[in-house]
Amino acid sequence: MSANPQWDISRALRVARLFHLMCGLRDASVTPFLTLYLRRLGLAAPWVGILMGTKHLITAFWAPFCAFLAKSYQKRRVLLLGSLLGSVGASLLMVLVPPLDEDPGHRSCVGSHSVTPTVLPPELALTGNFTSAQLPASNDPVGMPNLPDKRSTGTGDASGLGKGPGESVQEPFSFLPRNSVGSVEGARIASEVLQPITSRVKGTPWERALKWVSHALPLPAGGTALGSPANLSAAQGGSGARDLSLEGLRWTFLLSLGSMVFWELLAAPVEKVADDSLFEYLDFVDATDRYRKLWVWKLLGMAAGVCGVAAVVAQLDCFLMPSGPRGAAHFYGYSLVSTLALLVSIFFPIPICRRQEPGHKTVRALSLLEGDPRLILLALTVFLAGAASSTVQNFLFWHMEDHGSGELVMGFSVALGLLGEILLRAFKTTLLRKLSRVGTIGLGLGCLSGQMLYYSFLWSWWSVLPAQILSAFSNGALWWAVGASVEDLATRGTERPLSAMFRGHLYGGGTSLGSFVGGFVVKRFSLAALYQASCVALLLWLALFLSVQTRLPQERKINYSKLLAAEAGDTSDSEQEMERDWLVKAMREEPSDWKG
Known part of the structure; x- marks a missing residue:
C-alpha cells in the first residue's frame, strides 16, 4: 500500500491531524468572539441575532451542497484551495465595516496598552x-x-x-x-x-x-x-x-450582513469537503477506525487557539487598529491561520478514483427519517438543543463582559469545556452502557438546562467557569448518544448521510432559529430572561422525550455474529438433529419413485 503514494496511510493521517489542528485554530481565532465584535460596532441584540442566524443557515445548507458538487465533478482539491484562499481575504472585509459611532468610546489606546472601561x-x-x-x-x-x-x-x-x-x-x-x-x-x-x-x-x-x-x-x-x-x-x-443615527445603523448592519454572507459562502465548504474526502480515502483501505480518532485534534486546536489568540490580540489590538473598535485583530489572526491551513491542504489526502455507490443517499436518509418515530423524536431533540446552544454561542460573552470579564477569561471558559469533553471521551463506552443511549441523551439535556439556569444568575466575571465543566456532558455525551442511536436506527449505507443531516441541517437549523429569536428576546426582556426561558423549554422537552420514548416500539437488529455462532454450535451428526433439518424431512416425505 505504501508503494502507491495515493494510499500512504501514515502520511495521510499525519497531514489530516495537522489540518484538523489548523481548522480548530482557525475557528477559535474569531468565531467565539464574533458577536462581541458586532456589539462593539454598535449593533443591538436583534441585529446580531439576524447576522448570526444567517451565518448558521448558510453553514447548514450551503456546505453540503458545495461538497456534493465538488464530488460530482471531481473538483474537491480546487474547491478546498479556493475556499481557504477566498476566506483569507473575505474575513478582512469585516474590519472595513465602519462602527455606528465614528469615534467609538470602547477603548483608548495609550502606547501599546488598551484601557478598557466597563460596558x-x-x-x-x-x-x-x-x-x-x-x-x-x-x-x-x-x-x-x-x-x-x-x-x-x-x-x-x-x-x-x-x-x-x-x-x-x-x-x-x-x-x-x-x-x-x-x-x-x-x-x-x-x-x-x-x-x-x-x-x-x-x-x-x-x-x-x-x-x-x-x-x-x-x-x-x-x-x-x-x-x-x-x-x-x-x-x-x-x-x-435621529435620522442620521438610523442611517448609520442601517449602513453598519447592511455592510456587516454583506461581508458576513460573502465570507461564510467562501469559508463554509472547507471542513465538509475535507471530511468527506478523508473518509472516502480511508474507506478504500478499510481504515475508517482511524478516522474516528481524528476529532480530538480539532478540539485541541480550538482549546489552544481560543486562549492563545485572545492573549495575542490583547497585545496587538491597539497596534493593528488604534482607532477602530476592539477585536479587529481577531480577523487578522484568522487570515494568518487560514493561510497556513492553505499550505497544509495542498498535501491533504483526496481519493482519485471513485467507488460506485448507490445514489440518492440523502433522499434515502430523509425517507428513513420520515418513517421512523424514534428518529423524528431524536431530530426534534437535536433541533431544540441547537436552538438553546445558540444563546450561549451568541450572548454569553456579552453577559461576561457586562460583569467585567476580559477576552482571555472568555477564551479560557471555552477551552475548559473543550478539555472536559476530551477527558470524558475515555468513559464514553462505560457511560453509554450504564445509562443507555436514552439516559445519556437525558443527561446531556439536563446538563444543558442547568447551564442555562446558572448563566442567568452570574454575579462576577469568574462565576461562569464552574458551569463550563458541564459542557462535556451537554455537548460531548449528548452527541455520542445521538450518534450511536442514529447508527443503530439507520439502514445499510445511510449511516453517514443520516449523521450528517443531524449535525448539519437539524442542529444548524436549530442554531439559526435560536439566533433569530434570541436577539429579539434579549431586546424585549433581558439576557437572563432568555436563559431562563431556554432552561424551562429544555426541561419540558426532556420530560416529554422520556415519557414518549418508553411508549415507542423497540426494534432490535439481528446480531449476525451471534446467529452464526449459534448455527455452528447446533451442527451434529445425531439422527435426532438430522430429523430437524427441513431438507431431510422434505426428501423423506417425497414419493419413492422420485428418489429412483
Missing part, C-alpha cells in the same frame, strides 16, 4: 463620550449640593457613580453620547439613560442631581412650551440627529 448592559448600551461639568448652584431648585468640579471624558466609574452610605450600584455604567451636556439631543438621551439607574439609587445626593438634570435641561419633546420657536428648532435638530 453597559445590552438594554442600556450606548456609544459616545460624556462630559460632566460643574453646574451652577443658583439653578438648583431643590437645594442640592454642587457636583464635583471635575471633567471626565470617555470613561465613567462603574463602582462609584451611585454609591451612597452602605450602598452600591450593580449595573456597570460607561458611556453617554458625546456632547450630552450642552445640547438638546444629548440632554434627552442622558435623561433616558440615567432614569433607570436612579430607580436603584435611593436617598443619595446623586439621585437629586440626576433628577435635577432631567427636569432642568430642555427636552426636544414634552416641555411646557412646545409651541415656542426655541423648542421647535430643538425638536427639528433632534429629529435630524
Whole structure:
C-alpha cells in the first residue's frame, strides 16, 4: 500500500491531524468572539441575532451542497484551495465595516496598552463620550449640593457613580453620547439613560442631581412650551440627529450582513469537503477506525487557539487598529491561520478514483427519517438543543463582559469545556452502557438546562467557569448518544448521510432559529430572561422525550455474529438433529419413485 503514494496511510493521517489542528485554530481565532465584535460596532441584540442566524443557515445548507458538487465533478482539491484562499481575504472585509459611532468610546489606546472601561448592559448600551461639568448652584431648585468640579471624558466609574452610605450600584455604567451636556439631543438621551439607574439609587445626593438634570435641561419633546420657536428648532435638530443615527445603523448592519454572507459562502465548504474526502480515502483501505480518532485534534486546536489568540490580540489590538473598535485583530489572526491551513491542504489526502455507490443517499436518509418515530423524536431533540446552544454561542460573552470579564477569561471558559469533553471521551463506552443511549441523551439535556439556569444568575466575571465543566456532558455525551442511536436506527449505507443531516441541517437549523429569536428576546426582556426561558423549554422537552420514548416500539437488529455462532454450535451428526433439518424431512416425505 505504501508503494502507491495515493494510499500512504501514515502520511495521510499525519497531514489530516495537522489540518484538523489548523481548522480548530482557525475557528477559535474569531468565531467565539464574533458577536462581541458586532456589539462593539454598535449593533443591538436583534441585529446580531439576524447576522448570526444567517451565518448558521448558510453553514447548514450551503456546505453540503458545495461538497456534493465538488464530488460530482471531481473538483474537491480546487474547491478546498479556493475556499481557504477566498476566506483569507473575505474575513478582512469585516474590519472595513465602519462602527455606528465614528469615534467609538470602547477603548483608548495609550502606547501599546488598551484601557478598557466597563460596558453597559445590552438594554442600556450606548456609544459616545460624556462630559460632566460643574453646574451652577443658583439653578438648583431643590437645594442640592454642587457636583464635583471635575471633567471626565470617555470613561465613567462603574463602582462609584451611585454609591451612597452602605450602598452600591450593580449595573456597570460607561458611556453617554458625546456632547450630552450642552445640547438638546444629548440632554434627552442622558435623561433616558440615567432614569433607570436612579430607580436603584435611593436617598443619595446623586439621585437629586440626576433628577435635577432631567427636569432642568430642555427636552426636544414634552416641555411646557412646545409651541415656542426655541423648542421647535430643538425638536427639528433632534429629529435630524435621529435620522442620521438610523442611517448609520442601517449602513453598519447592511455592510456587516454583506461581508458576513460573502465570507461564510467562501469559508463554509472547507471542513465538509475535507471530511468527506478523508473518509472516502480511508474507506478504500478499510481504515475508517482511524478516522474516528481524528476529532480530538480539532478540539485541541480550538482549546489552544481560543486562549492563545485572545492573549495575542490583547497585545496587538491597539497596534493593528488604534482607532477602530476592539477585536479587529481577531480577523487578522484568522487570515494568518487560514493561510497556513492553505499550505497544509495542498498535501491533504483526496481519493482519485471513485467507488460506485448507490445514489440518492440523502433522499434515502430523509425517507428513513420520515418513517421512523424514534428518529423524528431524536431530530426534534437535536433541533431544540441547537436552538438553546445558540444563546450561549451568541450572548454569553456579552453577559461576561457586562460583569467585567476580559477576552482571555472568555477564551479560557471555552477551552475548559473543550478539555472536559476530551477527558470524558475515555468513559464514553462505560457511560453509554450504564445509562443507555436514552439516559445519556437525558443527561446531556439536563446538563444543558442547568447551564442555562446558572448563566442567568452570574454575579462576577469568574462565576461562569464552574458551569463550563458541564459542557462535556451537554455537548460531548449528548452527541455520542445521538450518534450511536442514529447508527443503530439507520439502514445499510445511510449511516453517514443520516449523521450528517443531524449535525448539519437539524442542529444548524436549530442554531439559526435560536439566533433569530434570541436577539429579539434579549431586546424585549433581558439576557437572563432568555436563559431562563431556554432552561424551562429544555426541561419540558426532556420530560416529554422520556415519557414518549418508553411508549415507542423497540426494534432490535439481528446480531449476525451471534446467529452464526449459534448455527455452528447446533451442527451434529445425531439422527435426532438430522430429523430437524427441513431438507431431510422434505426428501423423506417425497414419493419413492422420485428418489429412483
